[in-house]
Amino acid sequence: MEGIIAHDILVHYMGNTVRIPNVDPKNYQYIDLLGNVTDKAMNDLSENLNMLVHMKCAIPRTTGFMDISSDKSVLDMCKLHENDLVINLYLLHLDIIIPTTEENMVDYRNNQLIVAQKDIGIENTPIPVVDSEGDDEIYASSSDDSWKDDIDSDLEDVIAEDRTLISSSDKEENDLSDYKEIEDAQVVPDSESDQETDPMRSIMQSKMWTYNPREDIEFEKGMLFTNVDAFRAVLKDYAIQKGFPLVRLKNEKSRCTAKCGAEGCNWRIYASPVGDTITFMVKTYTPEHTCVMNRKNSEATSDWITKKLISVMRDHPEMTSKGVKAEMQKHGVLPSRMQIYRAKKKALEQIEGSHSEAYEKLPKYVELLRMHNPGSIMKIHYDRPNVLVEPKFLRLFVSFKAQRDGFLAGCRPFIGFDSCHLKGAFGGILLIVVALDGNNSLFPLAFAVVECENKEAWSWFFYYFQEFFGPFPANIPLTFMSDRQKGLNLAYEEQMPEATARYCCWHIYCNFKVKFPRLLLRRFFWQAAKSYDLIGHNETMERIKNINIDAWRYLANIPKCNWARHAFSVEIKCDHVTNNFTESFNA
Structure with a gap:
């Protein structure tokens, strides 16, 4: 039977480190940890001074931390360190809890926190706190500018995350409704024993400000905030909620004073840290507003x-x-x-995420594609005129082995090409290749991203397409459907001359109707294109000739095998006269 590893807990606080030796993980509870921390790390503090202990444990082999506040968290901590002899525990900060009993009275007179202590022979021992508002000064001269809008507030991010959790659980009620209410905004303990072993929690919950999306923000004297950034964020939300101009007279890490900017309004608030902690408390507060609400608030950036x-x-x-x-x-x-x-x-x-961040991750993404799709092709082309210039993304070609195998094994030798513009900060063109399988369903073969659509870009595309899918057997009647635009035909005629060209009749007609817009010509054009026999095609062309001989000459100059259905090769068993199947995929 294997023995249970006994841990040593290293408690780090205020630059000091103390050791709690030989901790048995099976019999160690939160109350034991709290007692050991109090004895070892806080023995120099007054025994009657109420403190809130914030403990975090370092997660091994990571840079993360976990909160230690219950029996369950202590058990999880021991499980994470089951192969380690040492556990690192950190006391982040110690918050003074203002006593509420008659024996421990709070007196804010003379801007001091007076704690009446007994049994130690000290009466009315003052604990100094920074509580003097000082002279009114405009906040622009403050030495602490971290509250400004261009710097993110961690607390507001936490609030936003809370809202995400709340709103996602309230979708059925109303997709864009207010966020779901958190009952009393209280933390529910894991068990009754957790609540009993953490008596500080109930005290802190009664004074600490907690976000509730269904209630308006209301300040109270004595209200606590985790830090100055939390207070600033709530103050900003309050000013927007009430619709009044906020003037920050003092906006430092050690004190914050604000008032209503409307003339004659008496609203004012002052907050500062409690003792030597970073916990902020509202010290003075005048809640009455006499100004008119303005919905266009400069705080709502x-x-x-x-x-x-x-x-x-x-x-x-x-x-x-x-x-x-x-x-x-x-x-x-x-x-x-x-x-x-x-x-x-x-x-x-x-x-x-931003487009620039996505392009930075593109090489890693391509490498992962190669790793998990062996036999596939992924090519990135960078533009780098010389070694002194940073490489710049230019083109990308992607095709998977499964696409090649599927095309060669079960698709018709009929391929459509098309392109579309990419939306976004950097633009670009998306090139795609689509084939038809035995059921005439769409079967994508490859795609590419290029800087623009021209012969050079299409030639680059067909080079890798031929390299990956070719060489094609001579007995396969390979046919390419295209719109004859922007160098596409010239590119594949150079790279793959063995392929037969087929032109999209819709694009032919769009050019045809510019010169010959008559409705009757439109009808005869489509009859000529879709005719299944030579006789029907020639009869329709004669009708076009009788109406407008120039229109007849325009169509006669286009090879019949490229646009007239009766002249298509019967070997590919595909009678498409348009490139709509490719464009529907590209949409």
Whole structure:
């Protein structure tokens, strides 16, 4: 029977490290860990000073951490370290919990936190906190500019993630409705024993601000926030919610003072850290507003709108500008058209990633395709005039071995080529090749991305197409369907001269009707193209000649085998006169 590994827990706090030796993972609980941490790491602190301990454990062989706040998390920590002798535990920060009993009274007089302690012979021991608002100064002179809109707030990202979770579970009720309510916004403990062994949690929950999407934000004196960024984010949301101009008089990491910018309005708030911690507390607050709400708030920037849109646009990426405007009206905001455009663009970039990031990942993607699809072809062509210039993406060709094997084994030797423009920041042209299988169903063969559609790009495409699919046996009547545009025919006639050309009759007619627009000519043109016998074709051509001899000459100059159905090779067993099957795939 194998023995159980006993761990040593290294507790890191405030630059110091202490060891908790010989921890038995089978019999070790959260209350044991909390007691050991208190004895080893916090023995120099006053025994009557209430503290909230935040503990995180380093996950082995990664850069991640896990929260330690219950018996289950302690058990998970031991399981993760079952092959390790040492567990690294970090005390991130110690938050002072304001006592609420009569024995531990809080007095905010003279801007000091007075904690009455007993049994240690000290009366009214002051714990200094930064609580002086000082002289009113405009926030532009602040030494801490991290609150500005162009710098992301971690807390607002967390709020956005919370909204994502809430909104995804509320889809059936209303796709674009408000986010689902979190009952009382409380953390539910894993078990009753967790609640008993973590008494600090209930105290913190009663004072710590928690996001609730169904309730308006309301500040209270004594309300706690995890850090200054959390307070700033909530303050910004509150100003937008109430629709008033916010003036930040002090906006530093050590204190934040703000007031309503409307003349004569008395609303004002001041918050600063509790003791030596980073936890922020509202120290003074005047909640009365006497100004008029304004729905065009300068605080509602495109960055702020983006963070509110991300959770909704994950489920509705095709949301229109009207939809964005309606969503913002739920927050009491009327954004401009430019704000909506910028916010939508930023939200989609955060959800789907940017085009430039995608192109950077393209080489790795191609390498993975080669690794998992042996026998396939993936070619990237870079533009690099000289070694002093960074390589620039130019072209990409992709075709899978399964496509080649399927074409050679079960498809008609009839191939259509087409192209379309790519939307996005960098543009480009998508080239595709589609064949027909035995059931006349579409069978894609290859695709490429090129900078533009011309003979050079098509020649590059056909070079790799011939290399991968060829050489074709001489007994296969290979036929290419094309629209005769932008160098396509010239390219495959040079690269693959053995193939028979077939021209799309729709494109022929589009050019034909420019010179000969009569409706009767249109009818006779399609009769001539779709006729299954030579006699019917010639009779229709005579009718065209009698109506307009120039129209007859125009069609007679095009080889019959390229557009007239009666002249097609019977070996390929395909009577298509248009390239619609390729264009339908390209759509």
